[in-house]
């Protein structure tokens with residue numbers, strides 16, 4: 001939610017900041033702005049409402065140059081999207097400017113106090129109080145002023161300050177919002193996330209809560225809450241050079257859908273270096289802390305959005321293979337309940353970004369109550385990965401499309417490996433069964449490729465049904481979460497209302513919706529509930545519903561009943577969620593494409609929800 005970027009260099013930083021903002025635009029796109037110390041040593045501010053392109057046009061018409069600057073792309077929380085509410089925000093004197101990601105909860109009290117002290121506010125945002133607080137606290141040292149301002153702030157923030165009195169300096173701080181330092185050969189960066197840094201540098205340092213970082217003289221120095229110096233290791237990120245590029249694809253989402261077979265293959269190879277996947281111990285390459293699973297009695301999986309759907313699938317796998325009870329909860333619900341958590345339980349936050357505010361808070365609460373923790377994250381070094389005892393990285397590479405695709409299937413892969421690992425350790429399945437399950441995973445990329453090869457057929461179905469106002473998605477058993485995910489994908493990017501439902505519950509409500517205007521997408525691949533799902537198709541047809549079925553290639557029974565088929569490769573029932581979600585990702589993509597939607601940046605959404 002909101003992207004922030006900063007740079008200090010001997011060269012002009014403005015093109016870099018704009019490039020960084022382009023990479024961060026998926027975090028928010030209501031308005032954008034840049035502030036830098038220009039050639040004359042003055043603070044120059046350019047802001048525009050709407051997409052980043054509006055800012056780029058403005059800066060093309062009125063170029064600005066400077067060696068130190070900050071930029072922001074906004075997802076509005078306090079104050080409507082408008083130029084006056086766009087970041088950066090300046091203090092009263094106009095010498096300093098700040099960009100902020102997060103929510104300042106006590107902004108109204110501070111605003112009143114600062115106004116009484118003579119500050120003049122221009123925007124309706126919570127963020128502007130930071131600029132005034134830093135300005136009020138300034139006595140010559142910008143880092144000290146920022147630390148003093150932090151004492152007054154309640155809520156979450158990643159904040160960067162630029163000040164024309166210090167033309168070669170940036171200071172920044174964080175509390176519950178992500179902030180990464182990038183160390184380039186001749187310049188230093190600050191960013192909300194790693195993908196925005198990749199084209200400039202692979203060397204990064206993560207800032208922790210309550211820390212202040214000072215970028216000056218080619219050096220990034222980190223200070224703790226009492227001003228004490230902190231040493232921080234530099235981490236090298238080995239994501240590929242074009243990993244965050246769209247390349248020849250029209251949208252990141254399509255690129256990320258198509259990448260899935262390759263990424264899952266590479267992922268398995270990583271986990272079984274120099275040996276066949278069948279012979280590998282599921283999590284042998286994941287460096288988990290000793291004793292993490294000893295005496296374990298239950299698991300609680302916590303997540304939001306698409307990641308929650310991955311948790312729902314994993315419940316089937318872990319309970320069946322490891323015979324351990326699994327609870328799956330929405331982080332936003334979990335964090336405010338009277339929890340029953342203890343040290344025999346492991347809490348598993350599942351998160352692409354590793355920064356989602358609710359999941360992070362839920363993890364912290366569970367840990368406070370004594371639970372063990374194992375994060376399933378994509379972003380290396382993210383807050384959740386750092387705050388959990390163990391991490392399973394999903395190795396999907398940067399995911400830029402707001403609607404999650406490859407992050408989801410790689411989460412499923414990690415969770416499947418976790419189920420097999422627990423089964424192996426607990427002896428609930430034999431080594432031979434584990435080896436067969438691993439071999440099936442090794443075969444998965446082939447099934448994904450075969451399914452993606454039918455994309456043209458899916459596009460035709462999508463175009464045929466794209467005028468519908470509502471969709472119902474039904475699935476059962478291990479594919480019930482995939483029905484939820486199919487509906488979520490469609491809503492997110494096409495803005496068509498869609499509901500996902502467990503097929504067995506259809507008669508308890510959704511059946512009332514069915515008429516000849518309502519396409520019903522049914523996941524009808526073979527498995528223990530196959531016959532039951534076929535009955536649901538019959539029941540939908542009997543009420544005039546138009547059925548789109550996800551079915552295995554060559555399944556004549558389903559083909560005879562459905563109005564349209566989305567064919568998938570013939571994978572086992574257990575692994576079918578990983579394959580069945582692909583045609584639903586494509587269905588949503590092609591419908592949204594046909595309707596001319598902004599697929600990579602759907603309205604009102606943000607990739608990374610770092611506020612509550």
Ligand code: G6P
Nearest residue numbers: 304305306307351352353356404
């Ligand atoms: C947002 C994104 C979703 C994502 C969810 C959870 O809603 O738009 O794509 O599934 O957050 O994000 P996380 O990073 O925790 O997986």
